[in-house]
Structures are given as C-alpha cells and as structure tokens.
Amino acid sequence: MKNIFFTFLIGISLFSCKGTSSVSSKEKTETTKPNIVVILCDDLGFGDLSSFGHPIIETPNLDAMGKKGLHLTNFYAAAPVCSPSRVGLMTGRSPNRAGVYDFIPSPKKSDDLRDLVHMQAYEQTIPQRLKTVGYETCLTGKWHCNSKFNSDAQPKPSDFGFDYWFATHNNAAPSHENPNNFIRNGEKVGEIEGFSCQIVVGEAMNWLDKKESDNPFYLQVTFHEPHEPIASPKDLVQKYLPLSENIEQAEYFANVENMDKAVGRLLEYLEKNFGENTLIVFSSDNGPETLNRYYRAKKSYGSPAELKGMKLWTNEAGVHVPGIFYWMGKKTFQGTSDAVISSLDFMPTFCELTGAELPDVQLDGESFASVFVDGKFERTKSLLWSFYDALNDRVVAMRKGDYKIMCRLENDSIELPKIHNMHAGNEDLIKQAKLTDFVLYNLKEDISECEDLSLKNPEIFKKMKASLESEYSDLLKGSFVWKRDELEK
Structure with missing residues (x-):
C-alpha cells in the first residue's frame, strides 16, 4: 500500500504544479512532501461541533473544513485523558509503553512516583522523524508530556524535534483570558492579552511568517479550549445566553465557537500562503469533561452526543472524538468516512506521506493514507x-x-x-x-x-x-x- 499511495501522491502533486516539464526530478520529489498541521482541542466532546450534531454551538469554519475534506465518524484518541493521549499521538505507540498512564500532575513527590512521569528521551516523535527528511517543526499551545516542565531534569519539546516551541505545561492560567504561563523556547513570556486559542494561532502564524526556507513544515497547534478554567469573549457569551440553561453553559458554548474562529484564522492564512500542499488534521485529545466532577469544572457543558460515558471513561465518549482531515491543494476524497482511525496512526501515516523512515520500535498505529484516495481504510490492528x-x-x-x-x-x-x-x-x-x-x-x-x-x-x-x-x-x-x-x- 505504501508504494501504491506514494505513486498516487506524486501524481496529484505533479498534476497540481504548472510547467512540470521544466521541473527537475529533485524538485518534483520535493513537491510530494506536504506541509502537515495537527490541530488538537482539549476535552472537546464528540457532539460539540455543529457538523457533529450540536444543536446550538456554531462552528462554521470546522464545518466547512469537513465539507472540503473528510468528516470522520469513527476517529479515536489514544487515551481517555490528556497526557497519555498526547504521548500516543506523537509516538504512534500505546502510552502504556511510554509509561504515561494518566494525566501528569505537578512534580510533587508522591508514593506512586507520578512526580517522575514524563515522555522519555528515547521515544521517537513525529517531528523528529519528519526532520530527517527536511521538515521544520513548531509546537504552539499545550504540552503536558512531563511533570517537570521547562526543566533540565526532563526532556523539553525541543528534545523531541520541535525547532520552535511556545507552550504551557498544562492548562492556560489563570484562565483562557490573558494567560501568564506560556514559555517560548525555554523563556518565560509573562501575561499575554487575549484568549488562549487566538494567541496560540497568532504565534503559529508568526513562526510561519518568519520561516526563511522553502522546506516543508510540521506544525502542532494544541488548544487549551474547551478545558477548564474556561473564559470566553463577552460578545459570544451574550450571543449564547438566551439559548443556554445558565451563564456557565453560555461560556462553554462561546468557548467552542471562539476556538472555531481561531481555526478559521489559521485556515485562511494557510490557504493564502501554503494552500498548494498542506494537510490539516483536527481532533480532540479525549472526550468531554463531566460537569462538576471537580470544583473547577463548573462550565464543563461538553456533549458526548449519543456516546456512553465522558472523559476518563473507556466507553466510547472517553475516546471517540471528532475527526476532520483536509488536504489543501490536493484532489482527495471529500465527504463522510466511517473508517476507524486513531491518533496513534498519525506517526505511520505522516512517515508514509513524507518518505520518512518509521522509528525502529513497536508501533500500535498504522497508516491510513488510503483514506485520502477513496475514503476507505481497512484497519488491521486493533485499538x-x-x-x-x-x-x-x-x-x-x-x-x-x-x-x-x-x-x-x-x-x-x-x-x-x-x-x-x-x-x-x-x-x-x-x-x-x-x-x-x-x-x-x-x-x-x-x-x-x-x-x-x-x-x-x-x-x-x-x-x-x-x-x-x-x-x-x-x-x-x-x-x-x-x-x-x-x-x-
């Protein structure tokens, strides 16, 4: 399948280029390498987007993205909670193999050794593999893959292949509005005015603006929204207030729409500047938080739709999340696909699409590259x-x-x-x-x-x-x- 799809990829890449007769073989090969953008929400429920059935929340940008590309009804996160899900996404391996079994707390010494937990230096990640074939890499948003964030005691994002990183350890603090806990390439940034999702997208676009080479890029945009502590623009809150049970629910609805607006800004920028060959994947790290499960979860009105459970459940709602793929500039399958795909599959898929070698370790994901041809993917590995x-x-x-x-x-x-x-x-x-x-x-x-x-x-x-x-x-x-x-x- 790898050779078949790579031939298909070369074909559509050359078809989309003007004047291919004057392009060298080396340049033709380079055109087959897509820019890759991974957009990951935090605690977004399967039913939280209007295109996935939410009756109130408006998400026009993501809805349009799904119509242009693939709307995935059977997409899965690697775990039902944050840290292991992110480790699974980046490595293509069950987070249990990496030793990340639950969300990673602060490094307070504990009997169960959670203060030691981190993604270990020997783990191979997507950005590391893509750098071997010429990619430039960037992370903006939430990290949450180690207990000692921005410390020499444990690996940092730069140790896992990110050339540039702008991130927080866990949640935006004190909330999504005017966060003060971002670190940029190891240096504290201080308070930033605005809302986290817009800040994260702005940073990503600034990095791309300053990128001097024509090398392809891997960009990982990891929103804090709609994880607590939730804060949303007042105009959007007022928009949803008449349609909500209370102001807390209006805050949640507004939070999801604000995230969609941030995605819209990024999509518009990418269409204008990199629209000839950029693959974008969108999803969530796990299912929606349960309202009032802990004292800060007062605005957690996420929807699992018809799925059983919530975040932290191994029933469907904990791991079955929205999935949208859109390949700008390429003629690929458009429409709804019921192919069973996981974030564990990103590593082998991106390696296949770029020609990068797979890491020499046991992977739990497999390439879903065929889904771009006809919307179908016959999974051979269990989840x-x-x-x-x-x-x-x-x-x-x-x-x-x-x-x-x-x-x-x-x-x-x-x-x-x-x-x-x-x-x-x-x-x-x-x-x-x-x-x-x-x-x-x-x-x-x-x-x-x-x-x-x-x-x-x-x-x-x-x-x-x-x-x-x-x-x-x-x-x-x-x-x-x-x-x-x-x-x-």
Whole structure:
C-alpha cells in the first residue's frame, strides 16, 4: 500500500504544479512532501461541533473544513485523558509503553512516583522523524508530556524535534483570558492579552511568517479550549445566553465557537500562503469533561452526543472524538468516512506521506493514507485502551472491526483499585490481575453501547475475548514500570 499511495501522491502533486516539464526530478520529489498541521482541542466532546450534531454551538469554519475534506465518524484518541493521549499521538505507540498512564500532575513527590512521569528521551516523535527528511517543526499551545516542565531534569519539546516551541505545561492560567504561563523556547513570556486559542494561532502564524526556507513544515497547534478554567469573549457569551440553561453553559458554548474562529484564522492564512500542499488534521485529545466532577469544572457543558460515558471513561465518549482531515491543494476524497482511525496512526501515516523512515520500535498505529484516495481504510490492528484510573469499571477495552469488548481487572476476585501509575510497588498487582466480566458491543449497530452481545453471539465473543487476552498480555509485557532509584541516580 505504501508504494501504491506514494505513486498516487506524486501524481496529484505533479498534476497540481504548472510547467512540470521544466521541473527537475529533485524538485518534483520535493513537491510530494506536504506541509502537515495537527490541530488538537482539549476535552472537546464528540457532539460539540455543529457538523457533529450540536444543536446550538456554531462552528462554521470546522464545518466547512469537513465539507472540503473528510468528516470522520469513527476517529479515536489514544487515551481517555490528556497526557497519555498526547504521548500516543506523537509516538504512534500505546502510552502504556511510554509509561504515561494518566494525566501528569505537578512534580510533587508522591508514593506512586507520578512526580517522575514524563515522555522519555528515547521515544521517537513525529517531528523528529519528519526532520530527517527536511521538515521544520513548531509546537504552539499545550504540552503536558512531563511533570517537570521547562526543566533540565526532563526532556523539553525541543528534545523531541520541535525547532520552535511556545507552550504551557498544562492548562492556560489563570484562565483562557490573558494567560501568564506560556514559555517560548525555554523563556518565560509573562501575561499575554487575549484568549488562549487566538494567541496560540497568532504565534503559529508568526513562526510561519518568519520561516526563511522553502522546506516543508510540521506544525502542532494544541488548544487549551474547551478545558477548564474556561473564559470566553463577552460578545459570544451574550450571543449564547438566551439559548443556554445558565451563564456557565453560555461560556462553554462561546468557548467552542471562539476556538472555531481561531481555526478559521489559521485556515485562511494557510490557504493564502501554503494552500498548494498542506494537510490539516483536527481532533480532540479525549472526550468531554463531566460537569462538576471537580470544583473547577463548573462550565464543563461538553456533549458526548449519543456516546456512553465522558472523559476518563473507556466507553466510547472517553475516546471517540471528532475527526476532520483536509488536504489543501490536493484532489482527495471529500465527504463522510466511517473508517476507524486513531491518533496513534498519525506517526505511520505522516512517515508514509513524507518518505520518512518509521522509528525502529513497536508501533500500535498504522497508516491510513488510503483514506485520502477513496475514503476507505481497512484497519488491521486493533485499538486497545488500558486505563487503570477509568471512572467506569471496565478499564480495559478493545475495538476490532465493528466490535468492541470491555472487561474488569480482578485479583483474587477483588477488583483492582483505581491506579494512576505503574511502578515497582504495584507492578505485580497489575500484571497478575485477571481479565473478567466481559461485555461485547457491535458499534456499527449500537454506538451507544446498550446491548451486550456476549451471550447472543458466542462465536464472535470467543474470538474477541481471545484476541483481547493476547493483545493485553503483549501490552503488559511492553508497559514501562517506574522505579525511583534508577531514575534519580
């Protein structure tokens, strides 16, 4: 498939260039390398965009992007919470292999060793691979891939292939409005006037304006919106107030539209300056936050639509998120696709599209490049989530084809407690736990996970169960175990 699609890519690239007869072979090869832009929201629900069914929020820019490109109804995040999802996206590997099992807190010393957690220096990321084939790289927005942000004690974004970075450790503080916690290439910036999503897009455009070479670029734009603490432009809040239950809900609706406006600014800029060959992918790191789950979640009115659960669930709403792809300047498939695609697939896909070599490690994603040809992609790898701190009871879940199987973890008939991190003190507890109490769903017919088919379809259940047991065992063997003494020598 790689050679077939690369031939297709060269063909459409040369077709779009004028005067190809006078272009050298080297220049023709260069035209096949697209600029790549990844736009990632924070806690955006599957039902939060108007094109994904929200009855009130207006997101015209993303809706238009989906009509020009691919509107993906089966797109998945690598994890149901922030940090592991971002690590999975950038590495193409289950975050368990990287040792990032939950969101990463501040570096306060803890018994479960979460203060040590970070994406380790040996992990290979998308920007690192693309730099090997001439790409320039930039990160603007949220990072959240280590506990000690902007410290020499742990790798920084620049250690993972970003030539330029403008980021925060976690959320914009004190809120999305006038944030004061951005770091630019290791230096504190101080308070910046405006709203975070607009600031992040402005920084991205400034970087592109100052880029002197004609090399292709990889740009990762990671919004803080609509994660708490939410702050939104007053005019948008007033627009939604008559349509909302209260001002907090109006703030959320306005927050999503403000993010859409920021996307619109970026799309307009890219069309004008790099519209001949730029691939843009848009999604969310996980599903929507539960209203009032913690004291600051007072404006978390995100919508899971018909999906079961919310953020931090291994049910669909935790990981099944909006997905939109748009390849500016290329004649690719346009319309809705039900192909099952994950952010884990970005690494192998981008490497295929650019000619970069894949990292020499076990990847859990696979290239979906064929989706640009006809909207179809036949997945061969299962999607497996093992999230030990899930709010629901069945913490292990796997999608394979149209089916999804889920189960609990038990030791001596006692369910495992909620676990933030795998470390030397609980490794045996986790690895000796048994998979129990399975349920089976047909997501094509039952996206809301209402009907357990484990008894109704015994043959399918038997195959899915055996596959889950095998793949979970493989993941456990490759999961990283944190040990304080080894890391603090």
